[in-house]
Amino acid sequence: MSGTSSSRRLSEAQETAVAELIRVSPVADELGRRFAKAGHELHLVGGSVRDALLGRLGNDLDFATDAHPDQTLAVLKGWAEATWETGRDFGTIGAQRDGLRLEITTFRADVYDGVSRNPLVQYGSSLAEDLRRRDFTVNAMAVSLPDHVFTDAHGGLDDLAEQVLRTPGTPEQSFGDDPLRMLRAARFAAQLRFAVDPGVRAAMVAMAADLDRITAERIRDEFVKLICGADPVYGLRLLVDTGLADRFIPEISGLKLEIDEHAQHKDVYEHTLIVVANAVRLEGPDGPDFVLRFAALMHDIGKPATKAVTSDGRVSFHHHEVVGARMTKQRMKVMRFPKDVIAEVVELVALHLRFYGYGRGEWTDSAVRRYVTDAGPLLSRLHKLTRSDVTTRNRRKAAQLASDYDALEERIARIEAEEDLARVRPDLDGNAIMELLGVPPGPVVGRAWRHLKELRLDHGPLDRDDAEAELLRWARAEGIVTPE
Known part of the structure; x- marks a missing residue:
């Protein structure tokens, strides 16, 4: 970047920061005056200053002060609408005022021994010391309050412009x-x-x-x-x-499969990154969606373990979705993800190939019902993941796959309108099953319920008489009731 261009970017950043800071200054300046009156410094720091310069300052503000947590709480008393002390061990006190969330941290001078996993928190004595310990120069700038003095000892503004x-x-x-x-x-x-x-x-x-x-x-x-x-x-x-x-997460690097001249196949690693980018584009205004993005990243990790070269020289990855789902679950458990997040990502990985074959006209209404039922609340994400997985450079093939999936979604919508697929249930509930078969609560009821649900998926809704007749037919075959 030329000097003139860089200077222009710096000027624009400073003008943007002023506009952003004006928006929050009534609260920030008022807080700065309270700290000054109590004999303490207060500085807007870190990501808040960086984001202000980038024109993207949110409602979460970070401050640094020479005041210790008890002194900070004393300054906030009677002014903050709420306070919290969850970060107190790290010198941080949280507060809320006029829709803004404030985190006020005592100057830090952390000490690391090169072995322990967390820093030994020690309070610092100056803003300069606090900024010097920060991770990157763009996060090592400060604006003092209430006088708005800008501090940038490490060239963060230049790096921000560059x-x-x-x-x-x-x-x-x-x-x-x-x-x-x-x-x-x-x-x-x-x-x-x-x-x-x-x-x-x-x-x-x-x-x-x-x-x-x-x-x-x-x-x-x-x-x-x-x-x-x-x-x-x-x-x-x-x-x-x-x-x-x-x-x-070594599975990602492991996607870089060796491609030999006799068994050509698409680069799985590059394909995966394209799928992730496609998923981001399909998220819509509610993104980012971690579950969708991570499923896109992990959807093919089973391929290295399932790679095989057929007799005609073609490469196959049979059941890689099953292997990939198992590998995804193992990796996410090691990374300590919550169980519900693991379950959602794993299910998407397991289902991501289910659509292929639909365009050959093999799917019955029963198959569509099962697709929707198996996906459950993940159906919308599965739609996006499946579409994201189309990365072929063959325009004709890509257009055909997109058309096939359009047709599937239209078919799902038609069947949903007729049958309420979001809540597929047997046509008889547990009480009706027990009454008709004359059995108490127990395993038999569960087996009967599952049988009726399979019928519902295969044939769609049954009226009451047909459902009862089917249940009795099943129960006789199972020896649960005596044949007439």
């Missing part, structure tokens, strides 16, 4: 202190679409193994933020290229 991530000190020292910062570099690259400084990138490669010191939960949380960033593909490439992915 859209590059650098560390305030050497990257080796920064990453040695907290290896999670390497993963955070990839996360910010994905969120902000910023380049990573070559020196930072080299340190990520050299120190990737240090990530093993970090807890699974901290890695998971950073990774979720990366996946939900504006450009997750860029962040994922950075993780793979630096070797960081191998430390906690």
Whole structure:
């Protein structure tokens, strides 16, 4: 970037920041005056300053102060609409005022021993010390309150204009202190679409193994933020290229299958990244959708384990969706994801191939009902994942697949309108089953219920007489009731 262009970008960023800060200044300045009156400093810091300069300041504001938590609470008393102390062990007190969420943290001078997984929290004595310990220069700027003095000792404003991530000190020292910062570099690259400084990138490669010191939960949380960033593909490439992915999700690097001249097939790794990008585009205004994005990332991880070359030289990956679902579940458990999130992602991976074959005209209404019932509340995501999975460069084939899926969705809509597929239930409930068969609650009722549900899926709704006749026919065949 030329000097003139860079200067223009800096000027635009500063003008944007002023506009953003004016919006929150009534609260921020009032809080700054309260801290000053109590004899303390207060500074807007970190991501809040960065986001203000980028024109994207939200309603969550981060502050730094020389006041300790008890002193901060005393300043907030009678002014904040609510306060919370969940971050007190790290020197952070939370507060709410006029729709803004404020986090006020005592100056930090954390000490790392190079072995423990978390920093030993120590309070610092100055703003300069606090900013020096931060991860990247674009997060090491501050605006003092209420006088609005701007502090940028590490060139963060220049780096913001250049859209590059650098560390305030050497990257080796920064990453040695907290290896999670390497993963955070990839996360910010994905969120902000910023380049990573070559020196930072080299340190990520050299120190990737240090990530093993970090807890699974901290890695998971950073990774979720990366996946939900504006450009997750860029962040994922950075993780793979630096070797960081191998430390906690090696299945992604494992998608780089060797392609030999006798068994050509599409590059699974590149295909996967395209599927992720497609899924992001299909999210709609409610995104980002972590479950959809992560399912897109993991949908083909079963391919390396199932790769086979047939006698005619073609490559196959039979049942890779089944193997991939199992691998996805194992990896997500290791990363300590909640059970409900694991279940949703695993189900999408398991179902992502179900659609193929529909265009050959093999699906009955029963198959459509089962597709909808098996997907359940994930149906909308399954639609998006299946469409995202079409990455062929053959326009004719891509158009045919899109047309086939359009037809399937139209067919689902027609059957749903007729049968309420969202709540497929047997035509007789448990009480009716017990009354008709003369049996008490127990396993027989469950078996009968499942049989009636299978009939419902195969044939659609039955009227009461037909449902009762079918149940009695089943019960006689099972020896539950005596044949007439």
